[in-house]
Amino acid sequence: MISNTKLILLIILFTLAQRPIETASNRSFPASFKFGIATSAHQIEGAWNEDGKGENIWDHICHTNPDYIDNGDNADLACDSYHKYKEDVAMLKDLGVNYYRFSLSWSRIIPLGIAGSPVNPAGIVYYQNLLQELIDNDIEPLVTIYCWDLPETVEEYGGFPNPEFEEHFAYYVRVVFQNFGHLVKYWITFNEPLESCYQGYGTGTMAPGYSHSGLTDYKCAHNIIKAHAKAYHVYDEEFRTQQQGSVGIVLDTSWYEPATGGAADVEASERALQFAFGWYMHPIAFGNYPPVMVERIDQRSEQQGFNTSRLPKFTEDEIEYIKGTYDFLAINTYTTVYAQAREEYDIDVISWDSDMNVDMFLDDSWEETGSSWLRVVPWGIRKLLNWLSKTYNNPEIFITENGVSDKDGLQDDQRINFFREYLSNVLDAVLDDGVNVTRYTAWSLMDNFEWQRGFSEKFGLYHVDFEDPERSRTPKASAEYYAQVIATRCLVDVCD
Numbered sequence: 001m002i003s004n005t006k007l008i009l010l011i012i013l014f015t016l017a018q019r020p021i022e023t024a025s026n027r028s029f030p031a032s033f034k035f036g037i038a039t040s041a042h043q044i045e046g047a048w049n050e051d052g053k054g055e056n057i058w059d060h061i062c063h064t065n066p067d068y069i070d071n072g073d074n075a076d077l078a079c080d081s082y083h084k085y086k087e088d089v090a091m092l093k094d095l096g097v098n099y100y101r102f103s104l105s106w107s108r109i110i111p112l113g114i115a116g117s118p119v120n121p122a123g124i125v126y127y128q129n130l131l132q133e134l135i136d137n138d139i140e141p142l143v144t145i146y147c148w149d150l151p152e153t154v155e156e157y158g159g160f161p162n163p164e165f166e167e168h169f170a171y172y173v174r175v176v177f178q179n180f181g182h183l184v185k186y187w188i189t190f191n192e193p194l195e196s197c198y199q200g201y202g203t204g205t206m207a208p209g210y211s212h213s214g215l216t217d218y219k220c221a222h223n224i225i226k227a228h229a230k231a232y233h234v235y236d237e238e239f240r241t242q243q244q245g246s247v248g249i250v251l252d253t254s255w256y257e258p259a260t261g262g263a264a265d266v267e268a269s270e271r272a273l274q275f276a277f278g279w280y281m282h283p284i285a286f287g288n289y290p291p292v293m294v295e296r297i298d299q300r301s302e303q304q305g306f307n308t309s310r311l312p313k314f315t316e317d318e319i320e321y322i323k324g325t326y327d328f329l330a331i332n333t334y335t336t337v338y339a340q341a342r343e344e345y346d347i348d349v350i351s352w353d354s355d356m357n358v359d360m361f362l363d364d365s366w367e368e369t370g371s372s373w374l375r376v377v378p379w380g381i382r383k384l385l386n387w388l389s390k391t392y393n394n395p396e397i398f399i400t401e402n403g404v405s406d407k408d409g410l411q412d413d414q415r416i417n418f419f420r421e422y423l424s425n426v427l428d429a430v431l432d433d434g435v436n437v438t439r440y441t442a443w444s445l446m447d448n449f450e451w452q453r454g455f456s457e458k459f460g461l462y463h464v465d466f467e468d469p470e471r472s473r474t475p476k477a478s479a480e481y482y483a484q485v486i487a488t489r490c491l492v493d494v495c496d
């Protein structure tokens with residue numbers, strides 16, 4: 001026999017389960033708010049050596065060191081979007097997105113990548129065709145000039161840590177603006193340089209796979225920030241009057257929630273945000289690195305016996321040149337991490353982590369997903385948006401990536417809940433907190449090559465059959481959900 005207490009408990013649980021999701025807003029997104037979806041070249045195009053494309057660092061690492069990637073996967077064919085771009089645009093049309101964020105493959109456009117080297121006409125034609133197809137379908141292009149696929153030759157010339165990098169990038173962006181600028185109004189120079197530098201040169205978990213944290217990752221960031229500023233000025237001085245577009249950079253961070261309300265943890269959270277996001281955004285907004293980075297890295301470098309700081313210095317002229325080189329603030333964000341104060345690391349530990357000096361951990365109660373680093377924490381995005389707005393004086397904010405991974409399947413209820421709850425928090429940030437978010441971009445249009453995780457982690461709203469040589473695409477349940485949100489601008493069945 002079931003006891004009375006148990007019965008009451010069951011009734012409560014049943015009632016709770018029947019309640020509508022209270023956090024999903026029944027208010028509408030403003031009419032001017034735009035919805036989009038994103039991919040990147042290396043993750044979807046395939047055709048890795050077709051029609052004159054050069055090798056990039058991910059082609060190189062996958063071919064020379066297959067064990068580096070889960071299941072020895074590579075992106076030689078990926079989703080075959082080089083051949084199936086019209087099908088991709090038809091999917092975008094079905095979703096009803098206002099814009100498509102995709103990236104250009106540098107080594108498809110300039111096979112060697114280096115300044116002064118030949119341009120590949122087939123690469124130009126491919127992207128002109130894609131852009132035209134989007135425009136013909138009333139889908140605005142939001143173009144990322146660089147997303148992680150550095151031409152292998154540029155890497156062999158020293159890659160990002162080499163100060164010459166800026167020249168190679170300036171050459172590339174001129175080719176891009178000259179050939180595509182008449183079709184594009186929104187440009188992103190770099191995607192998530194934090195990951196290119198920290199993982200590519202700091203921890204070795206991304207191509208090119210070096211592990212010199214606290215050293216070459218700082219050089220990498222320094223040269224990317226300068227190259228971004230250069231690209232911004234090239235656009236301003238040579239193209240803006242005629243092409244009338246906007247330029248920004250996509251930076252990424254999680255929300256770092258203080259582990260407790262204590263002052264030391266609150267400071268640890270701010271320090272983590274400054275080391276992850278401020279590392280790039282502070283120079284671009286205000287001209288130089290965040291004071292907390294300068295102070296800590298200068299001091300630790302000295303204590304370690306360096307005769308100069310491991311954090312490179314901008315000259316006064318560079319500070320002026322870099323300051324203000326963004327027309328909008330663009331953020332990729334997925335999750336939340338707890339930040340906690342800790343004892344100083346031993347002084348002989350040289351790394352970005354020890355310079356930052358914050359313990360980070362996830363809450364076991366946060367819902368797990370297909371990626372170990374990604375937990376479902378919808379309230380985190382609202383806190384992050386508020387922090388961005390406050391820290392950078394209420395800029396226009398584009399969310400350029402947000403989404404969740406699964407391991408397989410078409411009935412992706414977790415993704416639907418994820419979008420509903422995250423979008424609800426974005427809406428609260430806009431309507432209740434006055435944060436100036438104007439765009440939301442879901443990651444990703446379809447399952448694709450998730451870098452070191454190969455094809456094992458799937459972020460797509462469309463499923464791709466990687467066993468099928470045709471790479472057939474099928475909408476998941478979330479595609480229907482996102483299309484409905486875009487069509488109604490509403491997160492529940494009926495809006496007020």
Ligand code: NOJ
Nearest residue numbers: 040191192332401443450
């Ligand atoms: C960030 C990157 O821009 C994208 O390439 C990646 O697939 C997603 N995050 C998910 O990890």
